[in-house]
Amino acid sequence: HLPRVWLQHTDRTLRTPRSSPSDAHGHKLQPDENTQLRPAQDEASTGIAASIAVDEEASPHSTPKAVARDLISISENVLELPSFSLQSHNSDEEDDNLPPPSFPAPNSAQRASMSDLTTPSSMRPQSLLALTMGPPLSSASTLRQAAGMASLRVPASSSGLQVQASRSNSLAPQGAVPSQVLNLRGKVTLTPGHSPLDWANLQRSGKNMSGVTSFMRVTPSMLKQHNGRKGRPAWSSWQGKVYNITPYLPYHPGGEGELRRAAGKNGEKLFMEVHPWVNWENMLGECLVGIMVGEHENRSVTAMESKLDEMD
């Protein structure tokens, strides 16, 4: 317990350290030669700042404190602060004559989107055009989730061949496919009604989207012919099976153009380069056209099956 000591002349004590040798560092306060010890009952008249300064002196080994000096600096700074007045503002009458604040703010996102809607499309930047024309942006996780749902689904048929034989005669849509635009992240913006979930629902409906009424044996030249050009359907082969990818074009998250690259040929390599995690067979199960055969084995499976039946 250190003895409690107090200074007699608070003001002098507070200012003395500024001229002492140790003042440059502000660490140690030297006692003033005019100060003398006072009993504790003078506490009320001396103040806290003074008591801190003297405690420092009484215990030279304690942690240096610059409190007293800081207080002086603060009090001096406060005195030097420039004053200001609220009276310099406009009078109430002048305020009334001012135009109302613009809403939305001139540089707000809300105003930007409004002007975007009223600006002719030809004058809009491409990115904004993509934003306004496309549906709400779907996050990558949403796409992945929907794609995953379809991929994990149990296939309509384990062999695929039986499904083809029992299909209805309705043909898959072969009409013009709406063009797709890229969003700000460079991702394809699918047109409304063509989300991965929409495709999953279409698949689940069991609608025949193969474009053929019976399962076919497809030769390489037939495959090449079905390249999606000049109104022809786009077929692509995957592990010996041929799929009609035409109905999937507007649903493809990677865009029509990318998917068309696989048209009329084996799409395995392109497909695996981009997304080996996607389950082709499950996603295009209802688009199965048939199986790949040699160039001269182009009879339909159903015809062959009926011939075998006759032989039985």
Ligand code: HEM
């Ligand atoms: C024919 C069967 C195909 C199916 C069923 C299919 C399916 C899909 C699916 C589900 C996605 C979303 C994947 C994800 O977000 O994880 C996707 C994205 C994509 N696909 Fe395909 N695809 C096929 C063929 C192709 C082909 C042949 C190409 C390229 C030549 C291709 C290029 C792309 C690209 C570039 C993306 C975008 C990847 C991204 O944005 O990160 N796809 N496709």
